[in-house]
Amino acid sequence: MAITAERLPREFVQRLEPLLGEEWPEFLAALAGESQHGLRQNPLKIQQAEWEKIAPFPLERVPWCREGYYLQEEERPGKHPYYHAGLYYIQEPSAMAPVEALEVQPGEKVLDLCAAPGGKTTQIGAKLQGKGILVANDNNPQRIRPMVKYVETFGLTNCLIFNERPERLARHFPGYFDKILVDAPCSGEGMFRREPESMGAYQKFGPERCRQMQREILRAAARMLKPGGVMVYSTCTFNPYENEGTIQEFLQEHSEFQLEPVPQAHLYSPGRPDWVVGGRPELALACRIWPHKNRGEGHFLARLRKNNNGSRLAGAGRPGGTDPYLAEGAKELASWHRFRQNYLKTELNGRYWLNGGTLYLVPPELPVLQGLKLIRPGLTLGNLYKGKFYPDYALAMALKPEQFAQPVYFTLDAPELRKYLKGETLPAGEAKGWHLLCLDRWPLGWALAVDGYLKNYYPKGWRLQS
Known part of the structure; x- marks a missing residue:
């Protein structure tokens, strides 16, 4: 059912319509249209030129993410064996923007503070190229399990996953990280088109409650960032109270931070200082992705740098034990x-x-x-x-197959491939011991040769159902 002004939360309409003014009809028309779908190729597994040759779907590049591609809604990328081989992550295109704004470099120490379900974590991990340290945290235990799966499928070797409150994490990692991503919990207005059911929870998890969480998360993040380090704050809401308002309050409390231009800012819409009381002019350096101006759902991002002369905390804590x-x-x-x-x-x-x-x-x-x-x-x-x-x-x-003594290779059309992904036992002949089963040159999982059969060790919760 198409989204109309009548279906939208009243508070949302009453606030945003006056702000958008003459753009409001165009914005409503975009919400009534189709949501955007996408995937992000994994450069740890496959180079982009090769991916574009073998991709089983029609692809069109996302302008703000080199590895990002738009997908047609009818495609089913989660069912394809390439997905199980970790060649890509299914991700809404706008959600790729915050990590691009972070400009992660190999060897850095990076924190993804509100990480579940793990899309941005895998994006950061790919940019680190196995060098440095990636800490992914989420305080919701129900959302941790899929994040672990995505981290493992992507082949990340240097990623630690925590289920902690940010303030507790800050006690162990003061002044530790070069880069921090705060993809903060928010009222989710930017996802109304993609997830209409989220409108039902809008009142329960509204802007005021989210603003309090954002405030506490940013305070903890500020403690964990090195002087000279960069933090990107992002939300999937249009609400200036949670966007420019949250950033303005943070800057008032933390004079050691300053806003700086978002990379690729020309692709987005600038922040709106005039949408918050007493808005600082530099809030225009923040950016928005609007569904009527970009091919993506709603998103906000701001890039902040901690001054080199900011407070220098002691090295990461070493509690007893x-x-x-x-x-x-x-x-x-x-x-x-x-x-x-x-x-x-x-x-x-x-x-x-x-x-x-x-x-x-x-x-x-x-x-x-x-x-x-x-x-x-x-x-x-x-x-x-x-x-x-x-x-x-x-x-x-x-691993790569050449790093293992006994790889077994399947082609994409081999019947044994889907049997393995479904968890079925395969014949082993005279083979003995552990085998690394692969789709072409990309690992899928383990099998143990016992009594002429390959005992299947593909994780039960991730097996193909059809």
């Missing part, structure tokens, strides 16, 4: 080392962390993290059980 890292020669690692010697043709650098039988490879240069709700401290290598090592899906997706 025992060091959780295992030495290379620890007896607990014996079965992992046997697996590595028998099957891997590559070195993996980092520190080992064993938690509840699960073995992780953790990036260096981290503070002691005890006391935080840490969901994933790095790359999940596998599980240790009764003297045996069972490799994890995340390790498979972080």
